[in-house]
Amino acid sequence: MPPRAPQAPAPGSLLGSHYDQCFGCGPQHPQGLQLTVVAGEGLDLTAEFTVRPSHQGGPGLAHGGLLVTALDETLGSLNWLLHAPAVTGRIETDFLCPVPVDSVLHLRAWITGVHGRKIYSAAEGRIGGPDGPVAVRAQGLFIQVKLEHFTTHGRPEDIKKAIDDRDLFERARAFEVNP
Numbered sequence: 001m002p003p004r005a006p007q008a009p010a011p012g013s014l015l016g017s018h019y020d021q022c023f024g025c026g027p028q029h030p031q032g033l034q035l036t037v038v039a040g041e042g043l044d045l046t047a048e049f050t051v052r053p054s055h056q057g058g059p060g061l062a063h064g065g066l067l068v069t070a071l072d073e074t075l076g077s078l079n080w081l082l083h084a085p086a087v088t089g090r091i092e093t094d095f096l097c098p099v100p101v102d103s104v105l106h107l108r109a110w111i112t113g114v115h116g117r118k119i120y121s122a123a124e125g126r127i128g129g130p131d132g133p134v135a136v137r138a139q140g141l142f143i144q145v146k147l148e149h150f151t152t153h154g155r156p157e158d159i160k161k162a163i164d165d166r167d168l169f170e171r172a173r174a175f176e177v178n179p
Contacts, residue, residue, distance in 0.1 A: 001043065001111065001113065001114065002043075002082060002111075002114045004042060004043055004081055004082075005081065005082050005083035005084070006083075007083045008039065008080060008081045008082070008083055009039040009080055009081075010039065011039055011040060011041045012038060012039065013038065013039045014036065014037070014038055015037040015038065015039060015045070015077055015080050022073075023069065025037065025073055025077070031054050033049045033055075033066070033069065033070055033073065034049060035047050035048070035049045035070060035073050035074065035107075036048060036049070037074065037077045039080070039081065040081075040110075042110075043078065043081050043082075043110060043111040044078075044081075044108065044109065044110035044111070045074070045077055045078060045081065045108075045109055045110075046106070046107065046108050046109075046130070047070075047073070047074045047077065047106075047107040047108075047109070048104055048105060048106050048107060049070060049104070049105055049107075050102065050103070050104050050105075051066075051099055051100070051101050051102065051103050051104075051105060052101065052102075053101055055101070056101055058098075060100055060101050061098045061099065061100060061101065062098075062099040062100070062101065062103070062105075064095060067093070067095070067099060067105070067125065067135075067136050068091060068093050068138070070105060070107065070125065071091065071093060071107070071109075071123050071125065071136060071138040071140075072088055072091055072138075072140070074107045074109045074123050074125075075088075075091070075109050075121045075122075075123050075138065075140040075142065076088060076140075076142065077109070078109055078110070078111050078119070078121050078142075079119065079142060079144075081111070082111070082114070082119065084119075084144045085144065085145055085146075085147065086117075086119055086142040086143055086144045086145060087142065087143055087145055088140065088141075088142055089118070089140075089141040089142055089143045090140065090141040091138055091139070091140045091141075092138060092139045092140075093136060093137070093138045094136065094137045094138070095135070095136055096133075096134055096135055096136065096137065097127075097133060097134075097135045098135070099125075099127055099135045099136070100127075103127045103128075104127070105125045105126070105127060105135065105136075106125065106126045106127070106129060106130045106132065107123055107124070107125045107126075108123065108124055108126075108130070109121060109122065109123035110122060110123075112139075117143050117144040117145075118141060118142070118143060118144075119141070119142040119143075119144065120139070120140070120141055121139070121140045121141075121142065122137070122138065122139050122140070123137070123138045123140070124136065124137045124138075125137075
């Protein structure tokens, strides 16, 4: 296991959105999850979001794809602890019980290993509180990338907004990834 990066947010710190319009963590996305994430002590974190009516699949229940999105966002947030930008390579999800609308999904994620540019991680989401029944589980593979991944493949107007709104790319330049 790699050490927690010296530049990583302090344990107990609320991790901010990496982009205000992100569907997962962006506070400005009106239909998004608006997931809040808190750094843990080691290579772990907790997160939560409230399932709203706009997140429904079956009547009164969270859409399964939306739950995968919440797990993806939570697992992706682990990269802040390594201080390394990364993108989702793969997610495997198990659905254990339905998640009703108006429920708060309590998520916990941790890094399980790193090999080269690959970051392996796991997460679980519970309803009814952090110690409630597990509703969803996931294992993820994230691939560390350089900043150019986003500037080459993203829409120019969104990249400009991200730079203007959050100075995202100045913070990302501090990452020393794949030199």
